[in-house]
Amino acid sequence: MGWLRRLFHKRLTEKRLDAELRFHLEQRIRDFVASGVPLEEARRRANLAFGGLEQVKQDCRDARVENHIEDLLRDFRYAFRSLAKDRRFALIAVFALALGIGATTVMFSVLYNVIFDPFPYRDFQHSVVIDMHDLSDDIWRYHYTIPEFVAIREQNHVFEDMVGNYQLDVLYRDGKGTRRFLGGYVTTNGFAFLGVPTLLGRFFSSGDGKPGTPFVFMMSYRLWQTEFNGDPKILGTTFFLNGKPRTLIGIMPQRFNGYGSSLWFPLDLSPGAEGTVFPVKDTEVIWPLARLKKGVSLPAAAADVDAILHRLAEANPGELYPKGFKIVTRTLLDFVVGDFKKTLYALLAAVSMLLLIACGNVGNLLLARATVREREIAVRASMGASRGRLIRQLLVESFVLAAAACFAGCLLAYFGLKGVVAIIPRGPIPEETVIGLNPIVLVFALGVAVLVTLVCGLAPALHAVRGRLHPAMAGSGKSTGGVRHGKLRAALVIAEIALSIALLTGAGLMMRSFFALTHVDMGFNPAQMLYARVARAEDQHYDAAAKKAQFFKQVLQRVQALPGVLSATISLGFPPLGGAGGEITVSGKPPSQHWHSMVELCGETYLQTLGLRLLRGRFLSEADVDSMRHVAVVNQAFARAYFGSEDPLGQRIKFNVFDELPETPRDAYFEIVGVVTDFRNRGLLEPPSPEAFLPHSITGFGERNIFATTAADPKSLLASVQREIWAVDSNAAMVQSGSIKDLLTEVAYIQPQFGLITISAFAGIGLVLVLVGIFSVMAYAVALRTHEIGVRMALGAQHGDVLSMVLWQGLRLISFGIVIGVLASLGLTRLLAGQISGVSVSDPLTFCAVVIVFFAVGLMACLLPARRAARFDPLVALHYE
Amino acid sequence: MEQEKTEVLKGTLDMLILKVVAIGPIHGYAITQRIQQISRDFFQVPEGSLYPALHRLEDRGWLQAKWEETETGRDAKFYSLTRAGRKRLSTEMDNWERLSEAVALILSTAE
DSSP states (O other): OHHHHHHHOHHHHHHHHHHHHHHHHHHHHHHHHHTTOOHHHHHHHHHHHHOOHHHHHHHHHHTSHHHHHHHHHHHHHHHHHHHHHTHHHHHHHHHHHHHHHHHHHHHHHHHIIIIISOOOSTTGGGEEEEEEEETTTTEEEOOBOHHHHHHHHHHOSSEEEEEEEEEEEEEEEOSSOEEEEEEEEEETTHHHHHTOOOSEEOOOOTTTTSTTSOOEEEEOHHHHHHHHTTOGGGTTOEEEETTEEEEEEEEOOSSOOTTSOSEEEEEOOSTTOTTOOOSSTTOOOBEEEEEEOTTOOHHHHHHHHHHHHHHHHHHSOSTTSOSSEEEEEEEHHHHHHTTHHHHHHHHHHHHHHHHHHHHHHHHHHHHHHHHHHHHHHHHHHHTTOOHHHHHHHHHHHHHHHHHHHHHHHHHHHHHHHHHHHHHSOSTTSOTTOOOOOOHHHHHHHHHHHHHHHHHHHHHHHHHHHTTTHHHHHHSOSSSHHHHHHHHHHHHHHHHHHHHHHHHHHHHHHHHHHHHHHHTOOOSSOOTTEEEEEEEESTTSSOOOHHHHHHHHHHHHHHHHHSTTEEEEEEESSOTTSOOEEEEEEETTSOOOTTOEEEEEEEOTTHHHHHTOOEEEEOOOOHHHHHTTOOEEEEEHHHHHHHHTTSOOTTOEEEEGGGGTSTTSOTTOEEEEEEEEOOOOOSOSSSOOOOEEEEEGGGOOOSOEEEEEEESSOGGGGHHHHHHHHHHHOTTEEEEEEEEHHHHHIIIIIHHHHHHHHHHHHHHHHHHHHHHHHHHHHHHHHHHHTHHHHHHHHHTTOOHHHHHHHHHHHHHHHHHHHHHHHHHHHHHHGGGGTTTOOSSOTTOHHHHHHHHHHHHHHHHHHHHHHHHHHHTOOHHHHHHOO | OOOOOEEOOTTTHHHHHHHHHHHSOEEHHHHHHHHHHHTTTOEEOOHHHHHHHHHHHHHTTSEEEEEEEOTTSOEEEEEEEOHHHHHHHHHHHHHHHHHHHHHHHHHHHOO
């Protein structure tokens, strides 16, 4: 490592170089003199032959590595000095780039983890779900009967393997009472299909679940941890689940949520096997998941299954198959992530715009700086700095800038990702998804930033070495490259403004849509409402109606007596997420396909608890419920749709679905006794549907929800409610519970809210960056026109004239950008069409607001340089070079 | 008539230096003399590029240098070949041979 040594013995090296070259010259002179040339002439000739001593020395130094390193170090020092001198520029540039890098990396990382790599399963890209689309009614069916499942599995030509599963409540009794876990029946090939090894124990084998074999089950990591403290000794022990002894044979690892359950039972499809008998014939219960054979496309798979099911439909005409249906296959990923993918793509588009704005901004700043520095560079070039040297030096400076931005960008990405993970809705993304910083993405964003910096940073060097040194030196250092760069910079700012307008419009639309969503008049007030589903071990599906009614009457009395409960009731579904629906027949009217109504089985105080107003007739009474009377209250939509101007009171309606369910009154007509106001009963965005409310006691079928309005936070009452339920019957478990408001947040608000927060953050950052861009361009333009402004003022222009002149210049820039931005937004907001509701994608109010806001803040950014210009002292300005 | 002096062919200076140095330790001035002598004054070594070339070859580890006294009693920087330099010389000579053979072949056949 001679060069390292020489690097530290620089003076000695220099002395030796000098001695070596002098020795050569002296020898040459001596030889000339020896051949008879006079001394002076010999010296002249020797020097001539040698070339410039200093030049040769420099060439010798250049031949050595250590000298390059030293130059580089010098360049770095110079870069730091010159950036420190222009601290504001450096900070803004680093900040802008870091924001761009950080935001892009975070968004890309989320997208990658959610959309491309969410599952730990084997070959999940080829796993598909099978949907049946009822063409006449636009209704989708995702579940199949066991015979259907078996037919698809045995007759298809397109799947390598196929699993089926369905979920059920599993009731588990411990010392305190009965608790419910979410369980699932999974065909025995289910775990091998997903290819995730067990943490402890074994998978189901093909013998499990057959009639006569011992009952076994597997458990999820989470349940194992929360209920059994992760005790490995429970493996192989027997639990009483749903009243049967079962042996635990395996525990799955943490990153597995294969069939969305906490524990799994084996599902064998041979006749009489456990889990294959249902109270209702042809229960559509199995959710199939299949793996495509290599090279089979989704439509080909759908066509194959379609043929099988159409054959079944022909052989078994009936309720199970709609008149016209079509099978559609989707990937598992599509099924789970669904529409959320669109949100992520929209955000990705937004963040790409942000990165562009950041790059434009930095390019702008660098060009401004370059124009000012052109003279410096010209001087240095004329003093003998070589092209290479100049370019290298500017590259080093850009590199320092880019490196700082990269560092800050990584930090931002790291913390930004933590923030996003905290607010991202877990609902639409697979539970196993691990959102981590994606290194490829980070490198990409860093690469873009570095490239932009280097290219823009090089512009002055390339300009200078193109040979136009002289005019640059002669000029004021602003006038030569200034015009060209000025146009480029104006174009950059206009582009930035346009992008920012697009972002702001997107954010504005999402905001309006979110506001509309959260301010939907639901017809009832969801604040302070509690719900709790109740299941009892023995009556999973049905029980004697009277016994069930008696049980709930007792529970309700106790819940009603709890301090903090205002009103308690029960129902089968919970608003606003809808309930069961079906065809109805109205007595005395011709039966028709199109008579359709939702039906809610409820307690006598349900309608009052929801806060619905009575329009005609009466509410349900306690006597109606106690004596299981066949009476109904209908909503306004029902009355309007089916009776128009007729009086609905006293009309008799029949719910055809009751003829098929177990334990429901057959061929029963219900007399309408009242009409109540509408509420949103099919979700937040759908208009109210016709609905009828019947006494729940008419059947023992189905599970009931306890439903209460409370004075305090509903969640604080859940434990008490559970206690009261156990007090009546320790075999009853509270299954799903919480506040309606949380439920709404989870199913309706959290996804748009995530989109809104993220895009607003992007739009805000973008706006700030653009303002900085406008400011820097205007400040520079003013500096460029100092002399001109001086002349104008000397000729009598007033402060106001100068002010308005500069403002007009800025305004022109901003207007250009806004016009382009609005036009671009009209196209781009279409991307958001799936994300927003209750407001049009070209909502004029949003567009106007964005334009006005932008004008206001844009002018503010121009005002500062304009006021500086107006305050010029004409004498100073005239002499300003 | 003075024979016309030709600048050393581009790219061959390194090889010539290595070859001359291979004979034994030698200082820069003597290298110019030696090349001129051996080539019977055909080559004029560009003195301005000799030293940068020497420093580059030293930097690459093909030459090593030592300060020693000359016959006239002055201190001069003597260059000698390293083992890597010897290898380098032989590859450069091989390359040159192939090149000149090829050139000669073209010149003799492309009538």
